[in-house]
Amino acid sequence: MAPDQPVTATLLVNCDDRTGIVAALATFVFSHGGNILDADQHAERDSGEFFMRLAWDLAGFDLGRDAIRAELTQLAQRFNLRWELTFSDHVPRMAVFATKASHCLYDLLLCQQIGDLGGRIVAVISNHDLLGDVCKHFDIPFTVIPVESTNKGKAEQRQLALLDSLDVDVVVLARYMQVLSADFVARWPDRIINIHHSFLPAFAGARPYHQAKERGVKIIGATAHYVTAELDQGPIIEQNVRRVSHRDEVEDLMRAGRDLEREVLTRAVRLHLQRRVLVSGNRTIVFG
Amino acid sequence: MAPDQPVTATLLVNCDDRTGIVAALATFVFSHGGNILDADQHAERDSGEFFMRLAWDLAGFDLGRDAIRAELTQLAQRFNLRWELTFSDHVPRMAVFATKASHCLYDLLLCQQIGDLGGRIVAVISNHDLLGDVCKHFDIPFTVIPVESTNKGKAEQRQLALLDSLDVDVVVLARYMQVLSADFVARWPDRIINIHHSFLPAFAGARPYHQAKERGVKIIGATAHYVTAELDQGPIIEQNVRRVSHRDEVEDLMRAGRDLEREVLTRAVRLHLQRRVLVSGNRTIVFG
Amino acid sequence: MAPDQPVTATLLVNCDDRTGIVAALATFVFSHGGNILDADQHAERDSGEFFMRLAWDLAGFDLGRDAIRAELTQLAQRFNLRWELTFSDHVPRMAVFATKASHCLYDLLLCQQIGDLGGRIVAVISNHDLLGDVCKHFDIPFTVIPVESTNKGKAEQRQLALLDSLDVDVVVLARYMQVLSADFVARWPDRIINIHHSFLPAFAGARPYHQAKERGVKIIGATAHYVTAELDQGPIIEQNVRRVSHRDEVEDLMRAGRDLEREVLTRAVRLHLQRRVLVSGNRTIVFG
Amino acid sequence: MAPDQPVTATLLVNCDDRTGIVAALATFVFSHGGNILDADQHAERDSGEFFMRLAWDLAGFDLGRDAIRAELTQLAQRFNLRWELTFSDHVPRMAVFATKASHCLYDLLLCQQIGDLGGRIVAVISNHDLLGDVCKHFDIPFTVIPVESTNKGKAEQRQLALLDSLDVDVVVLARYMQVLSADFVARWPDRIINIHHSFLPAFAGARPYHQAKERGVKIIGATAHYVTAELDQGPIIEQNVRRVSHRDEVEDLMRAGRDLEREVLTRAVRLHLQRRVLVSGNRTIVFG
DSSP states (O other): OOTTSOOEEEEEEEESOOTTHHHHHHHHHHHTTOEEEEEEEEEOTTTOOEEEEEEEEOTTOOSOHHHHHHHHHHHHHHHTOEEEEEETTSOOEEEEEEOSOOHHHHHHHHHHHTTOSSSEEEEEEESSSTTHHHHHHHTOOEEEOOOOTTSHHHHHHHHHHHHHHTTOOEEEESSOOSOOOHHHHHHSTTOEEEEESSOSSOOOSSOHHHHHHHHTOSEEEEEEEEOOSSTTOSOEEEEEEEEOOTTOOHHHHHHHHHHHHHHHHHHHHHHHHTTOEEEETTEEEEOO | OOTTSOOEEEEEEEESOOTTHHHHHHHHHHHTTOEEEEEEEEEOTTTOOEEEEEEEEOTTOOSOHHHHHHHHHHHHHHHTOEEEEEETTSOOEEEEEEOSOOHHHHHHHHHHHTTOSSSEEEEEEESSSTTHHHHHHHTOOEEEOOOOTTSHHHHHHHHHHHHHHTTOOEEEESSOOSOOOHHHHHHSTTOEEEEESSOSSOOOSSOHHHHHHHHTOSEEEEEEEEOOSSTTOSOEEEEEEEEOOTTOOHHHHHHHHHHHHHHHHHHHHHHHHTTOEEEETTEEEEOO | OOTTSOOEEEEEEEESOOTTHHHHHHHHHHHTTOEEEEEEEEEOTTTOOEEEEEEEEOTTOOSOHHHHHHHHHHHHHHHTOEEEEEETTSOOEEEEEEOSOOHHHHHHHHHHHTTOSSSEEEEEEESSSTTHHHHHHHTOOEEEOOOOTTSHHHHHHHHHHHHHHTTOOEEEESSOOSOOOHHHHHHSTTOEEEEESSOSSOOOSSOHHHHHHHHTOSEEEEEEEEOOSSTTOSOEEEEEEEEOOTTOOHHHHHHHHHHHHHHHHHHHHHHHHTTOEEEETTEEEEOO | OOTTSOOEEEEEEEESOOTTHHHHHHHHHHHTTOEEEEEEEEEOTTTOOEEEEEEEEOTTOOSOHHHHHHHHHHHHHHHTOEEEEEETTSOOEEEEEEOSOOHHHHHHHHHHHTTOSSSEEEEEEESSSTTHHHHHHHTOOEEEOOOOTTSHHHHHHHHHHHHHHTTOOEEEESSOOSOOOHHHHHHSTTOEEEEESSOSSOOOSSOHHHHHHHHTOSEEEEEEEEOOSSTTOSOEEEEEEEEOOTTOOHHHHHHHHHHHHHHHHHHHHHHHHTTOEEEETTEEEEOO
16 A cells, blocks of 8 residues: 555445345445445345445544444444455555465565555465575565475474464465365465466366366366365356467466466455455355 | 346436445435345546446335435435436337348347347338348338438438337447438437447558458457447447457458457447446446 | 359378378379468377368369379378368258257357358257247258157157258257267267357356356356267367356356357357368367 | 477478479478478468468488578579578577566566576666666676667667677567667567557557546557557557456556566567567468
């Protein structure tokens, strides 16, 4: 956030019965002198579920942050809301997990450098030392935590301790080639973002570009999703595809895939950091 | 609209200063027992302009249609709103203008046949008789009004008279190869939709596919827009593109163009009929 | 083919060792006075397999058709080629199988009407009578062959007899809601084209749009492929995708899906009819 | 090129009358023991022009490089060919011109780092010193040559001298904010690649994203093209587009534009370096 911009409050809301909610929330903001900057909502016809994102200007708002939370707690009880409130002067803190591939990491760092990311990368954690130079160039702390099949538990404890000590809000897996344990994932619900190197649902298992080549697909893709205990089955945040042909060898598919991966991951991270993603069950509502 | 669906009111709103509007409108709907089905809004940071689309269920609403209009008139004065209110049990009536090419006309008729169009095609008007068979197949009235360079004014008077007699709401130019006069256009502001056979802004003038071939473009497009007095300069509703290569001869580009044209036009017409398009100056806000 | 266009020969070739083939084939055409109109080839680095499509002008060619076949037979033995030769004055004969949905059928018929299909639809075969009117409008013979779970074998015999009697070259399943038996498929290798209503590989089984909605995918697709004994596993000819969002209800996904299905199927059929598709194992080489 | 890969010859050919050329060239390669790795050709129906790209393995070829050139010179006279021959062990040498924006430069450097570029960046030349750190990180020589309105000619002389001294094959303008003189351009025909920040043909002049916003376009683009004396009118090598909406402010369009620019420029540079681009008049044939 630029230092001279006014502070904004962003509220994400999710509930089952929507009658009167929009009016109640809009009146709440208006009656305290707030100016609604952006309101987006979605009512699902089939499930009846309701989703809303509301952003308003805190300049001139006559309630302090604790008072806002107190009023929202009351509204939440009345309407049975699930809600999340953030303020734009809190810059989310990210840790990026990576292994050897640099393309996704570079893209996130470049996005941050240009001031577009909407968060701050406070740590890059890798099980190899290869990406240290990249982090040094961008002046980002880099920590190697080796992961062997025999020390997975201990490695995760070190990772978790580091995340705690740095007060991290979101973890991004930027082609991190290790599977996180169910315990780790459970500690960070809807706060770990992974980039999967194919269009999901799609080729199960490893080497999707080889599978794509063998099957002669005409389009390949990449998918960013929240990590859940079930591998590659978490809520999808963003996807993109690119047309390919028989002329593309496996390595061409991998190159096109790298372009897709970095683009889709960075976009998903930005959507998350701007609080534009609501999770419901196993899918997301993205207020783009 | 299926006969058993409840009636919905849809309000499009546009104003310069948005303070309190969302709350006022949401409260208006809620206080009279309405259930907001869909609310979408957009505040433009640079211009300060504000746009909103609000749809609510009339089942259980305690105001009649005249009373709704009366209240909205008051709100409009207070907030200096431009507004438009429609009810879902009014099915918009369309006239399609065409010449010889059938692809866009077919697409609109097929979309109507399948129940997806959101409006009723009450007339097809052409300056040739070629498309009569198509209309007969779909059981749509077909009228030939010849247009010669010497009788343009009279032809337009016949067209306008027909539109009036049929109580038409929207005119769709489905590859109609005649330029409408400024007078005609002025009678139907933001209610005539044209399909332009290229990506706008783009090649000026005729034969865009020949120009595209000569220039070796790698992507071609089509653009649906509202018709204004200035040719091809009206507000853009929808666009799409397709990748092409040097292997595509002019006729291949034309075929790809036909696919784009019918798809983009039908989508634009549906967006308009669902009251998802707001015009401001020379551009549109599309609540997709 | 327009009546005044010269006749073209098109040769598709596939072999394992490519040394000298291009020279041999080019010399064959040249030495007999042929003018190569289009030559496209592809050598696969990993498998070593080689694919070629060669089209030349028969005007001025000093060999008759039988002599051409005789010479190609010799070349094929020398180079161990698999090959297929067609002449542009043979217009391929198509049968379209459909059930109730009309969108893919309409698209093929419109493409034929406009002279773009590259083949002739000689029969529409359906297990319902709903599409008779459409065929009548386009003046295409329509045959109802009911298919019940108890008469599948007999129904297929009637279908096969009709295809034989009409000298059909290719069968197109235009949302035909019946599974063909392995025997039927074996009789028409690489000559039955199906449109699958999702991006393959993807959601297994029925109702892909419901699955897509539940999983919150951001992109949907359609896939045209040759039919093999294994359901939905045949070589992919063409695919396309469209971006969707949480605002799209299942019926919106289905509508977008219909647009994709008709476009992808028609494009695949045209590619096949123009002899641009080579099958190798379970994938295709498409010389687009 | 990986050191253990065999050397390949790549021939680009362009002529007006194609009779016998494919046979002559294929026979030339075959009769000297060459193995054709890739042959792509295109005959333009309307203009009659013919284009071919032929790549073959030099392992086992019984002619030296000078002898190859001598034979091709003879063939060229016989068939009136324009031709260009390159060998894969010559790695093209690139100079990148940039000003302050880093996104395109980073993308080219990352592509080179990963071994995908197909050329070597031997110099980055800028009229500002801002990008020195980036070049240092990637260990690429960086030269500042200031350009003032009063010293343009002298600055270009310094640039040209540097290009000569470094034996540069291709110049890439990676968001270089200066117009090159006609003299400079004439010295480097079809060897200067520029990235234009919009879909061409499109908005003339500066600030295309502001124009796009004002016009409400639904799709934005970027175009890579060869530089000619006429600004932004040179042959188009590659283009891409992205869908946008009214929610995108000018800065969102600029961010999406940056993604497009870097992707399109890098792809165009790779196509050029792999000798896949043939220029004819004001358009390109791209053998992708």
